[in-house]
Amino acid sequence: MGAHGKEIGAAAPAAEWDAASTPLPADTFARRPDGTIALLAGRSSMGAIYFPVPALCPDTLQPPEEVVPLRGSGKLYAYSAIHVSSGRFKAPYIVGYVDMDEGVRIFSRIPYDARDSLHPDVPVEICFREDVADPGKVDFVFKPQGAK
Amino acid sequence: MRPVVVAGVGLTPFGKFPEKTLADLGVPSVRDALADSGIDRSKIEAAYCGTALGGMMSGQRILRETGLSGIPNINVENACSSSSGAFREAWVAVASGLYDAVLVVGVEKLTKFGGGALPLEPEDWEVGRGMIMPALYAMRAQRYMHEHGVTAEQLAKVSVKAHDHGALNEDAMIRRRFTVEEVMASRPVADPFTLLHCCPSGDGAAAAVICTEAVARQAGARTVKVVNSHLNSGRYLPGFRDMTVPEITVRGARHAYEESGIGPEDIDVAEVHDAFTIGEFLYYEALGFCRPGEAIRLLEDGETSIGGRIPVNPSGGLLSKGHPIGATGLAQIVEIVRQLRGECGARQVEGAKTGLAHATGGGISGYDHGACSIHIFAR
Numbered sequence: 395m396g397a398h399g400k401e402i403g404a405a406a407p408a409a410e411w412d413a414a415s416t417p418l419p420a421d422t423f424a425r426r427p428d429g430t431i432a433l434l435a436g437r438s439s440m441g442a443i444y445f446p447v448p449a450l451c452p453d454t455l456q457p458p459e460e461v462v463p464l465r466g467s468g469k470l471y472a473y474s475a476i477h478v479s480s481g482r483f484k485a486p487y488i489v490g491y492v493d494m495d496e497g498v499r500i501f502s503r504i505p506y507d508a509r510d511s512l513h514p515d516v517p518v519e520i521c522f523r524e525d526v527a528d529p530g531k532v533d534f535v536f537k538p539q540g541a542k
Numbered sequence: 543m544r545p546v547v548v549a550g551v552g553l554t555p556f557g558k559f560p561e562k563t564l565a566d567l568g569v570p571s572v573r574d575a576l577a578d579s580g581i582d583r584s585k586i587e588a589a590y591c592g593t594a595l596g597g598m599m600s601g602q603r604i605l606r607e608t609g610l611s612g613i614p615n616i617n618v619e620n621a622c623s624s625s626s627g628a629f630r631e632a633w634v635a636v637a638s639g640l641y642d643a644v645l646v647v648g649v650e651k652l653t654k655f656g657g658g659a660l661p662l663e664p665e666d667w668e669v670g671r672g673m674i675m676p677a678l679y680a681m682r683a684q685r686y687m688h689e690h691g692v693t694a695e696q697l698a699k700v701s702v703k704a705h706d707h708g709a710l711n712e713d714a715m716i717r718r719r720f721t722v723e724e725v726m727a728s729r730p731v732a733d734p735f736t737l738l739h740c741c742p743s744g745d746g747a748a749a750a751v752i753c754t755e756a757v758a759r760q761a762g763a764r765t766v767k768v769v770n771s772h773l774n775s776g777r778y779l780p781g782f783r784d785m786t787v788p789e790i791t792v793r794g795a796r797h798a799y800e801e802s803g804i805g806p807e808d809i810d811v812a813e814v815h816d817a818f819t820i821g822e823f824l825y826y827e828a829l830g831f832c833r834p835g836e837a838i839r840l841l842e843d844g845e846t847s848i849g850g851r852i853p854v855n856p857s858g859g860l861l862s863k864g865h866p867i868g869a870t871g872l873a874q875i876v877e878i879v880r881q882l883r884g885e886c887g888a889r890q891v892e893g894a895k896t897g898l899a900h901a902t903g904g905g906i907s908g909y910d911h912g913a914c915s916i917h918i919f920a921r
Contacts, residue, residue, distance in 0.1 A: 414672065416670055416671050416672075442780070442781075443780070443781065444780045445780065446667065452778060471681075471685065471782070471785070472681035472682070472684045472685040472688075472785060473681065473684065474676075474677045474680035474681050474684065474732045474733050474734075474735075475730075475732070475733040476672070476674065476676070476677050476731075476732045476733075477729070477730040477731055477732065477733075478658060478659060478674070478676070478731055478732070479658075480658065480659050480672065480674050481664075483672040487672060489671070489672050489673060489677050489681075490681070491681060491785075493782050497781050497782070498780060498781055499780070499781060499782055499783070501667070501668045501671060501673065501907065502671055503671060503672055513688075514684065514685060514688040515688075
């Protein structure tokens with residue numbers, strides 16, 4: 395993990411890559427020594443936390459003082475199942491905002507088959523996806539904690 | 543700053559006109575606004591054109607067809623607040639003494655995109671991961687419903703009211719009434735929204751001539767005063783933010799009321815940004831028409847219907863009148879001006895003396911909204 399901080403959090407299983415996956419920019423995640431992945435947030439010297447890691451923190455106009463690997467768990471603030479296709483996002487699909495334990499809100503997709511387990515404030519966790527053909531390509535979704 | 547008045551307004555009816563050019567849409571509204579004002583074209587010193595997706599030189603394409611080419615033109619892009627933002631710039635120019643009379647036009651042609659959700663900026667983090675505007679408002683709605691115990695059927699009543707009003711407006715894109723059951727039975731878009739919880743996108747234009755009191759008096763115009771013009775941008779909040787409280791509108795309303803000395807209790811009629819049904823609930827509360835959580839009572843008691851205490855969106859709003867985004871903000875202003883002049887026929891808010899127009903928009907990561915304009919007018 396190198397400069398990206400200490401190893402934390404549980405291993406997240408890699409799930410299947412799909413057409414709607416959006417490859418994460420290389421500076422938004424890091425691999426732990428065991429091969430699992432963590433999203434990275436940036437913390438300014440004033441204590442504000444940003445995701446993705448900004449080149450300059452808006453509150454200080456300086457690079458982040460610390461890059462924080464996120465544990466990957468949080469609470470679902472709100473979500474919506476979308477029934478109209480938009481570009482490469484084929485309906486139906488679900489999106490949501492998750493309030494991460496570290497204090498930052500992250501938007502992403504949620505697998506459609508999880509829809510019956512979703513409601514505001516339900517605990518969720520990050521599930522990473524890797525492109526089997528190109529392990530450098532990584533994406534993530536949120537799933538209810540404990541969901542398979 | 544010196545007093546500024548609206549001397550004339552015009553509006554090209556909203557609808558789907560794929561065969562028309564942007565100028566075809568804009569020209570009739572400009573012609574009507576000029577005629578309405580009685581001000582000779584030679585007196586118009588500058589133009590301000592609001593459009594979000596009209597493309598380069600949108601204003602110049604309209605000026606070419608209206609005999610106004612050659613004057614300074616400023617094209618303004620601010621998403622759904624584009625033409626209300628243009629109006630703000632025009633107001634600043636006249637109020638500051640730079641010009642005595644200017645033209646404002648708002649125009650949009652969304653049929654060129656062929657339908658579907660509004661195209662957003664793909665480099666944005668959320669847009670690149672599947673965000674569309676209906677989903678953003680749907681999540682606001684879901685959280686509001688969760689916190690205040692409101693149902694999707696109760697939200698649907700906003701759509702019913704909007705279409706009741708729009709049925710009275712010959713410029714509206716949709717002119718038929720719907721029941722709650724019909725709203726809920728329309729096809730799903732983004733849960734909890736069905737199609738009739740969402741505004742129709744389309745084409746259209748609006749225009750206004752604004753000027754000093756002296757210029758208007760000389761032309762014999764029927765004027766409406768611009769009491770306050772407020773514009774702000776979203777505040778970046780990367781952490782947790784309350785999506786049931788639209789901070790940009792709350793902040794804008796507070797400033798507009800403080801600057802004008804007018805409070806929400808003084809507003810007789812309002813046009814607010816009901817791009818989706820939840821919008822009216824959020825903005826009733828943000829604009830101070832009721833307290834947080836009480837929007838449903840305001841609606842169900844009929845207070846925001848024509849004939850109620852504070853009629854909201856007598857034009858039919860975005861839900862019925864339509865939402866050609868760059869034209870919307872100025873079209874709201876056109877409606878308020880006509881209401882204050884008593885020209886709205888079957889949808890007239892009787893005795894309206896003070897009106898408010900509110901346009902907000904722009905889906906960007908970390909913001910409630912990108913831009914918000916609030917204008918207060920009085921006769």
